[in-house]
Amino acid sequence: MLSTDISNLKNMSYKFQNGKYIISFPGVPDHVSFSFLDSFSECPVKAVYSKLVKAPETPEQVLGKAFHRIAELVGRGKSFEEAEKEAIKEFNLNTNDVIILENMWNSWYNPEKFKNILDVEHRFEITVPEGTQGMKVIGFIDKIMNIGNTIFIVDYKTGAFYSEEKARKHLQLDLYAYYWFTTHNDAQKIITIYxxxxxxTIAREYSIQDFPKIKKVVEATVEKVKEVLNSGEAEANPGPACTYCPVKEYCPAYKNYITRAPEAPLQEKSTEELEDELEYLRALQSEISNRIDTISKILRGRIDLSRYELSNSIRYGNLLISFEDLLHKLSPEGREVILKANDIKISTDVFSRLPEKDVEVIKAFLEETRVTTLRKKKEGDGK
Structure with a gap:
């Protein structure tokens, strides 16, 4: 078995040989997971380190697991409300977590996703290749469906969407097809989906005629994994993707990578290096955008009028307007714009940032306030 002593990880040796970082590690596992094989195809060191030590889970990872749990329970026939209650208790979610989780679910859910289900959170165990010399591979499949004699194997991805090019570098979809064809002799057509x-979504279709090719790729990967694990040395692939690697702090190759000399100008990089960096940046851009949207939704739900107790009216020209009355007439987006204004004046700049429907609401409100103010002024002058 591989050692799980974190102190061993911190003291692991490495060497730089022929332009590659080679990391030494102790022990050999008696089995690997599908996720291990998939990570191995991306970076052998990441796969080995992830098995050696369980890195602390990030908030995003906890939410991802909670989402998977809800999808599993709904797939087994429970309502979203019932499933959510179980997930909140199981993962100790707070109010903010629940808001994010519900936003994720509402934007993704479609009843069609939960029809024709054969199984959810399907556990499997196979030996690759078959026989005593093979390696035991264990894994879980989020959802299996049967539609028109075609098997759909679905894996939920809670991270940012990535390109078909990146998906081709991962082995996971091929692994699912390999598993199903190996264990179901009557299988003719399989579609695996992210x-x-x-x-x-990213989908890949396989017929029984594709099986020999898949078999060759998967078994070659497993053979390479066995060689690496038996040798006690793994080759690292440090690069931009290391930023989000869960075990980077234990990887001496990463430490060398971030302290290396400045990288070459873009014009001097190879086409493959540029494609990898572009793909990484696009994924990062998507992740940041989704994060911004989620945080904005949370903040919109936390508008606190008590902050404005000392300024219970705002000025537009010569008009004083009830601040609270105005806010109650606006959409959440419009309220956010008003609340973020630097002063208590409704300026042209503020108008330009408001949704069109809120601009019309404010114009009508201002006209109503202006007429009321003039009437009161006339009544006052007549006294």
Whole structure:
């Protein structure tokens, strides 16, 4: 078995050989997971380190697991409300977590996703290749569906959507097809799918005629994994993707990577290096955009009128307007714009940032206030 002593990880040795970082590690596992094989195809060191030590989960990872749990329970026939209650208790979610989780679910949910289900959170165990010399591979499949004699194997992705090019570098979809064809002799057609919670899918179709090719790729990967694990040395692939690697702090190759000399100008990079960096940046851009949207939704739900107790009216020209009355007439987006204004004046700049429907609401409100003010002024002058 691989050692799980974190102190061993911190003291692992490495060497730089032929332009590659080679990391030494102790022990050999008696089995690997599908996620291990998939990570191995991306970076062998990441796969090995992830198995050696369980890195602390990030808030995003906890929410991802909670989402998967809800999808599993709904797939087993429970309502969203029932499933959510169980997830809140199981993962100790707070109010903010629940808001984010509900936004994720509402933007993703479609009743069609939960029809024709054969199984959810399907556990499997196979030996690759078959026989005593093979390696045991264990995994879970989020959802299996049967539609028109075609098997759909679905994996939920709670991270940012990525390109078909990146998906081709991962082994996961091929692994699912390999598993099903190996264990179901009557299988003729399989479609494996990445279903991204943030929107979008990547699908790959396989017929029984594709099986020999898949078998060759998967078994070659497993053989390479066995060689690496038995040798006690793994080759690292440090690069931009290391930023979000859960075990980077234990990886000496990463430490060398971030302290290396400045990278070459873009014009001097290879086409493959540029494509990898562009793909990484697009994924990062999507993740940041989704994060901004989620935070904005949370903040819109936390508008606190008590902050404006000392300024209970705002000025437009010569008119004093009830601040609270105005806010109650606006959409959440409009309220956010008004609340973020630097002063208590409604300026042209503020108008330009308001949704069109709120601009019309404010114009009508201002006209109503102006007429009321003039009437009161006339009544006062007549006294």
């Amino acid at each position: 279903d991204f919670i943030t929107g979008g």
